[in-house]
Amino acid sequence: MSNETNWLKDLPPFQPDEDPQRAERVQKRVLQKLDEPVESEEIAMKPKMTFHRIRPLIFAAAAVAVGAVSLITANAATGGELFSKLSIYLNGEKQDYDVELVSQDDSQLTYKIKDENGNEYTYQENSNSVEIQADGDVADGEVEVEVSGNASDLPAADTAE
Amino acid sequence: METDWIRRLKQDDETALCEIIRKYTGYVYTILRNFSHGTLPQEDLEELTADVFLRLWNNRNRLRDGSELAPYLAAIARNGVKNRFRMLGKQPPVRQSYEDLTLSDAKDLCGDAEMVEMIACLLRALDSLCEPDRSLMIRFYFYGEKTSALAKAYHMTDAAVRLRLHRSRGKLRKLMTERGFDHVE
Numbered sequence: 378m379s380n381e382t383n384w385l386k387d388l389p390p391f392q393p394d395e396d397p398q399r400a401e402r403v404q405k406r407v408l409q410k411l412d413e414p415v416e417s418e419e420i421a422m423k424p425k426m427t428f429h430r431i432r433p434l435i436f437a438a439a440a441v442a443v444g445a446v447s448l449i450t451a452n453a454a455t456g457g458e459l460f461s462k463l464s465i466y467l468n469g470e471k472q473d474y475d476v477e478l479v480s481q482d483d484s485q486l487t488y489k490i491k492d493e494n495g496n497e498y499t500y501q502e503n504s505n506s507v508e509i510q511a512d513g514d515v516a517d518g519e520v521e522v523e524v525s526g527n528a529s530d531l532p533a534a535d536t537a538e
Numbered sequence: 539m540e541t542d543w544i545r546r547l548k549q550d551d552e553t554a555l556c557e558i559i560r561k562y563t564g565y566v567y568t569i570l571r572n573f574s575h576g577t578l579p580q581e582d583l584e585e586l587t588a589d590v591f592l593r594l595w596n597n598r599n600r601l602r603d604g605s606e607l608a609p610y611l612a613a614i615a616r617n618g619v620k621n622r623f624r625m626l627g628k629q630p631p632v633r634q635s636y637e638d639l640t641l642s643d644a645k646d647l648c649g650d651a652e653m654v655e656m657i658a659c660l661l662r663a664l665d666s667l668c669e670p671d672r673s674l675m676i677r678f679y680f681y682g683e684k685t686s687a688l689a690k691a692y693h694m695t696d697a698a699v700r701l702r703l704h705r706s707r708g709k710l711r712k713l714m715t716e717r718g719f720d721h722v723e
Binding site (some may be wrong): 404 | 568675
């Protein structure tokens with residue numbers, strides 16, 4: 378450990394769950410697994426769900442695979458700012474949505490989005506990332522996410538920050 | 539001692555792994571418990587704990603000499619919770635983590651060299667924060683502590699904790715961006 382980060386040692390989690398017997402059980406389990414053939418480290422996913430991190434802020438661009446359900450994650454979309462309009466660009470085609478803030482807790486904001494066909498989307502954002510989960514096919518191509526509006530357009534909700 | 543552990547791990551010394559397990563099981567288990575908000579049973583948490591150490595072992599040759607095990611294990615643990623909830627088709631109860639601070643689009647943490655470098659960079663950036671802001675950031679992002687618990691421990695209101703976290707995030711983003719871990723607003 379470098380000197381400049383020695384403070385980390387003095388900062389254990391609150392209420393650490395120390396149990397020597399647990400450590401023994403964990404060790405036994407690990408050693409057993411070490412004797413098993415090594416499996417590939419694929420990230421477990423929900424079936425038929427694609428997960429992409431895209432590098433955007435207000436605008437996001439990424440390739441999205443075909444899928445019955447798509448989950449798009451955009452990093453740092455709004456930095457925690459509230460918004461009332463959402464636009465998604467699929468293959469250059471812009472679709473505008475009104476959003477409704479449905480919940481706000483310590484960790485994230487959740488918006489409900491409804492399109493003109495009655496399909497519902499959930500848009501979740503913590504201060505640094507955004508996830509959109511949508512039912513329906515998403516074609517290969519570019520996706521851009523744009524948000525606009527301001528908190529005054531939204532239903533009343535306590536602001537976290 | 540940690541440098542020695544890393545050296546021994548790289549020499550395929552399983553006794554080093556056992557020593558690490560004995561020292562860090564409580565730490566890893568606590569982080570898993572916090573990030574799962576108590577929604578996973580003990581059996582699952584212990585399985586995830588074991589998986590964290592297995593992943594450490596499987597990536598031992600990527601560890602950099604002198605790097606810290608604790609934040610590395612914390613990162614793997616947090617990612618393990620996230621993956622477990624994905625397997626269950628659910629959203630993880632706590633989704634912020636310190637890799638979000640970098641605003642990097644690095645792939646999910648798999649113990650690669652980029653993650654090790656990112657953690658080292660983040661620790662240096664955190665070092666630039668004043669107290670109690672640094673401790674709040676560590677406890678919130680590294681350990682998954684609730685803001686209500688932080689407020690109680692640091693004799694602040696919940697809103698004050700969130701405000702400090704918000705400001706510190708901004709500072710860290712700027713520092714991390716300057717050090718090459720973009721993204722930029």
